[in-house]
Amino acid sequence: MATRALQTPIGARIAAASRRAFSGVEARLDAERERIGLWLPVALGAGIAAWFALPAAAHWTGMLFLLAGGALGGLLLGWQSRIGRMTAIGCGTTACGILLIWARAAWVAAPVLAQPVVTAFSAEVEAAEPLPAKGETRLILRPQGRDDLPPRIRVTLRGDQGSAIVPGERIGLRARLMPPPAASLPGSYDFAQRAWFDRIGAVGTVLGEVSRTPGAGRRGQPLRARLSAHIHNQIDGSPGGIAAALVTGDRGAISAEDEEAMRRSGLAHLLSISGLHVTAVIGFAMFLAMRLFALDRRVALAGYVLPVAAAVGALAGAGYTWLAGAEVPTLRSLIAALLVLVAFLMGREALTLRLVAAGALIVLLWRPESLVGPSFQLSFAAVTAIVSLHESRAMQGFMARREEPLPLRLGRGLMGLLITGIVVEVALAPIALFHFHKAGLYGALANVVAIPLTTFVIMPAEALALLVDSVGLGAPFWWVTEKALALLIGLAHLVADAPGAVATLPRFPSGGFALAAAGGLWILIWRTRWRWWGAVPLAVGMATLLAQPRPDLLVTGDGRNIAAAAPDGSYALLRDRAGDFVRDTMSEAGGIDAPLGALADLDHVECNRDFCRWRQDGRVILASRGIDKIEGVDMAAACAAADVVISDRWLPRECVGRWLTIDRDSLAESGGLAIYLGEKPKAVATLNAGDGHPWRNAPGVSGNDEAVPTAALAP
Structure with missing residues (x-):
């Protein structure tokens, strides 16, 4: 009797389901074939990000092998299929990203000061940046004849003597130097990382007077510095600082209060020369050039007006970028603007995600x-x-030109600007929360006024003022610029002081941020319905942030500054004389937007000259704040009765807390700490054991020219 299987074998069913899934994804990719290339800079960036996230060379090498395996897997899937090609090229590009940043980090390698030192030396001034709002000048120096110092040093000079120092001259000085500081708390800004790629091996403060060679400064300040000084002479205070920032990128004259208001209101992007400013300059130059060259009949009839105007705009943008110091953000904006001009001249759509991807790829390679x-x-x-918003059909339909009264047309434009601002604020919120632990909530509304004010009033008026100053007719334009800038600053303060203007949250976990970024890119890059699949990782990433508890204790890397969560939700400092930088860092790490109080003023805290002790979440905390030496025998009982003991000094062997003991030795290995108490307490460290990034293990120099080389002591 013949028999047949009553059901399909499991293996066959799995194979059939896999084929259907493969075919479904292949069909979706075929529908999105014009957008696949946009993932190339994403893959390169993923490799770069992986190098920063993974701790050591063994992990980087292992990731390269995994990517090589992934590329081979893509080839096995078939080069003729889009899935296979995407997998192979994506893995290969990601591997190139790892190799690129690894090679870049090795290329810029330079010695770093091993420990703090006070020393006198002579140096050549590479750059001088006046900071009038702080009464300081920041200098980038190249020490001369000192192999025991890093080749590049950044120092701060207080007072007026720095105003006359110009790049290229040689000076003699005595300075207190220290290695570039790492992040003081988990999630804080890591200056050591940036300093490594800038080849800065030490930072410090000038002590006493600076010696200058006879005749120093005869060449005068560079054009950028002279132009900033001229603007400051025309407009005083923060308005003059913003005016200088818009032209030369010099933000040193903006007061701390006004700069903070600009950040809180979502207008800080106006202070940094970026795409808005470069585009405005190029557009203004093109507009003038087209009007002038159109007057020549031969040029107009030959069709040269647009190419010549584009060339004039490109030169104006390049000159503006050079004048502003040619910083990376400005150069990035110039590259993007030039790509738009090229597309415009070729008759292609001027601004597309392809141009954005090309600009990102160029910057990442550079x-x-x-x-x-x-x-x-x-x-x-x-x-x-x-x-991505303006490529969508809904937005294109809303913004399409139509026959309607002028008020409706203007209202439609303003509504489009508001919608664009809201979308941008939503897109930037995760990034702002990750880096700054805060995000402005009313930035979209503020930018509806601020962007047109800056683009169509402030920058043209300032450009005309500078243009006609040569004949002494700039005063009316400077008056318009000053009043418009005062209005901009007033708007920033109005928005910044509004209730609920800023959302603050504690440290954004790196994994959650990566998920949110991946989900956001998935939504922005694809065009068909499966783009909304990205909402899942985006929501999960943001949920990790919202679920992140606030730390109960914050301890900086030197152990001197400790902040404890207070019962009212704020934080209180062990040393209430801490400076603004420490207070801002503590507030950001704690995710609060309120002043920090004094720990000794809280009712549940007991303090004497040497220690403070308090109970928090069922744990007893003991923190030292004195400078007198105390014998270990005298401390043993108090330490044994505490769950957490914190000191900025070395603690004796007899002082051991029940759960955690923190002193100078342990902080040297862990860096700053964020401590979470409760049933399952944990401590999150700034520095990770085994971190092999070059700025963590940089070759050190002593900074002491009297040190005897070890080799000289060899027999």
């Missing part, structure tokens, strides 16, 4: 380390969100 900085992430996220 400066791969810029990927992890907020400037790159914020600018490209904003542009990608704007282009």
